[in-house]
Amino acid sequence: NEAQAATTGNLTRSGFKPQDKDPKACDYWRHCSIDGNLCDCCGGTLTSCPPGSSLSPSSWVASCYNPGDQQTYLIAYRDCCGKQTCGRCSCVNTQGELPIYRPEFSNDIVWCFGADNDAMTYHCTISPVVGKAS
Amino acid sequence: MAALLVSAFSAQAEVPGQLGALGTAKLQEETSIQKAPPSDSKRVYVMDPGHFQMTSTVYTIDGKNTKLLGMVDAGKLPHVMVAGDGKFLAVASTMYSRVARGKRDDYLEIVDPQTLEIKADIDIPEGRFLTGVLERLAALSVDDKHLLFQQFAPSPGVGLVDLESKSFVKVMDVPDCYHIFPTAKQNFFMHCRDGSLLQVSYDNKGNTKQKPTKVFHAENEYLLNNPFYSNSINRLAWPTYEGKVFQAKLSESGAEFLKPIEVFTDKEKADKWRPGGWMTIAYHKGRNELYLLADQREKWTHKLPSRFVFVVDATSGKRLRKLELKHEIDSIAVSQDGSPYLYAVSAEAKSLFTFDAVSGKQLGTLDELGRAPSMVFVADK
Numbered sequence: 001n002e003a004q005a006a007t008t009g010n011l012t013r014s015g016f017k018p019q020d021k022d023p024k025a026c027d028y029w030r031h032c033s034i035d036g037n038l039c040d041c042c043g044g045t046l047t048s049c050p051p052g053s054s055l056s057p058s059s060w061v062a063s064c065y066n067p068g069d070q071q072t073y074l075i076a077y078r079d080c081c082g083k084q085t086c087g088r089c090s091c092v093n094t095q096g097e098l099p100i101y102r103p104e105f106s107n108d109i110v111w112c113f114g115a116d117n118d119a120m121t122y123h124c125t126i127s128p129v130v131g132k133a134s
Numbered sequence: 135m136a137a138l139l140v141s142a143f144s145a146q147a148e149v150p151g152q153l154g155a156l157g158t159a160k161l162q163e164e165t166s167i168q169k170a171p172p173s174d175s176k177r178v179y180v181m182d183p184g185h186f187q188m189t190s191t192v193y194t195i196d197g198k199n200t201k202l203l204g205m206v207d208a209g210k211l212p213h214v215m216v217a218g219d220g221k222f223l224a225v226a227s228t229m230y231s232r233v234a235r236g237k238r239d240d241y242l243e244i245v246d247p248q249t250l251e252i253k254a255d256i257d258i259p260e261g262r263f264l265t266g267v268l269e270r271l272a273a274l275s276v277d278d279k280h281l282l283f284q285q286f287a288p289s290p291g292v293g294l295v296d297l298e299s300k301s302f303v304k305v306m307d308v309p310d311c312y313h314i315f316p317t318a319k320q321n322f323f324m325h326c327r328d329g330s331l332l333q334v335s336y337d338n339k340g341n342t343k344q345k346p347t348k349v350f351h352a353e354n355e356y357l358l359n360n361p362f363y364s365n366s367i368n369r370l371a372w373p374t375y376e377g378k379v380f381q382a383k384l385s386e387s388g389a390e391f392l393k394p395i396e397v398f399t400d401k402e403k404a405d406k407w408r409p410g411g412w413m414t415i416a417y418h419k420g421r422n423e424l425y426l427l428a429d430q431r432e433k434w435t436h437k438l439p440s441r442f443v444f445v446v447d448a449t450s451g452k453r454l455r456k457l458e459l460k461h462e463i464d465s466i467a468v469s470q471d472g473s474p475y476l477y478a479v480s481a482e483a484k485s486l487f488t489f490d491a492v493s494g495k496q497l498g499t500l501d502e503l504g505r506a507p508s509m510v511f512v513a514d515k
Contacts, residue, residue, distance in 0.1 A: 011435060011438060012435070012438070013429060013430065013431035013432065013435050013438055014431075014432055014435075015431075015432030015433070015434065015435055016434065016435075035266070036185075036186060082234060083235070084187070084188050084233060084234045085184075085186045085187050085188070087185070090185060094434050094435065094437050095434045096434060097434065098356055099358065099359050100265065100268060100312050100313075100359050101310075101311075101312045101327045101357070102327065103286070108265045108266035108268070108359065109263075109264075109265045109266075110186070110211070110264040110265060113287050117235065118238065119234075119235060120264055121188065121230060121234040121235070122186040122264075
């Protein structure tokens, strides 16, 4: 629902409470360690980049719990790059997020490494599943 | 009418070229460009990266009166560094030729803290580590003669810039280590993935000697991304997600690790007190006090703002004060003078709040600071 693109379900100090109904909300289960903007609100989808941006092959990861099937999945957050920050559906979650010296779990990094045209500018982030986490 | 205007303005000796005499009116009042007062111990800088925007703003503020003195423009995710004596500001930036695409250009600007004019513009390789800005991923050397900046990809490195000759020297190879904590005689330390520090000494050409310290924290003790470090006394104070503060005194002869401090009591830990925010720790040298930004929070909410500051003696860890800031604060800093101020910035409120660091009384507010101001810097001396 584009009318509700403003982020809902932002993280509070009482912790991340995932839902599996609305992927454009900050508390959607796959976004448990996202930092930036949800591509779904920027012309992309949950797993695809908006037109005109470059999809980075590099990522940070997190294990996110899906309340729908009570399973935990590894999500590889990939950035869509080469455009100005999208600005819609801003969202910062930090489930299992580790400091910069553990970069594979660190979401402050602009994860645009390897994007076409050496695009290193952050536009938004997608939340594809890599596999089950154990 | 045109002829009348021309004759009225003909007395002007020089007029802007693109406008001509027509639009250049003679005024009854003098106009000028302001100059900020000299930097003092209460000078403070607030940086707004605007949630990863292509341009950022550095707000130059007189902390005594909570007054905005001027602004410095910067590019994407810039690093802001204040010279030890406050005599200049260094800003490392990245810009692109076509807004967010095209040719990348990384550069370093040296800014006069009174005129805010750019005193030097030094080209550096396009290798700055672009992250939500961590204070110590770039640093001035202790004598302010060099600038060091971290490279992450394709491999870890530290770029060396000679500020006297205004030229880039070399990217020095380092192992899997992060942050830059300079000490005297062309040394700096980094914190490595394995839990040790790495001591690096370098010559003017960027040749290095490197030596690791012992491992000083466990793999499951996570050190927050913005430690406190002072270039003048080479004191490092580094909180974990759970409020344990590791400290070290660094020098060219090595690292002296101090006994870690637990800021929270067992009861407070059970009540879920944890540090949180962006720049969560500050230190006052004269009073030997550590300031930790904290709140009651669940695990894994470590980047959300906090409403309290716990003040402890940096040697004994004894609790001295608990300040209630009554705002959602992301970052703190403390002025180093005898009657220190606590500066607290809120991205949500887009404001800087000033407190008496001893009484905790709020003294001032400066609002409308961009889109998401999240970092605050003070002079070290």
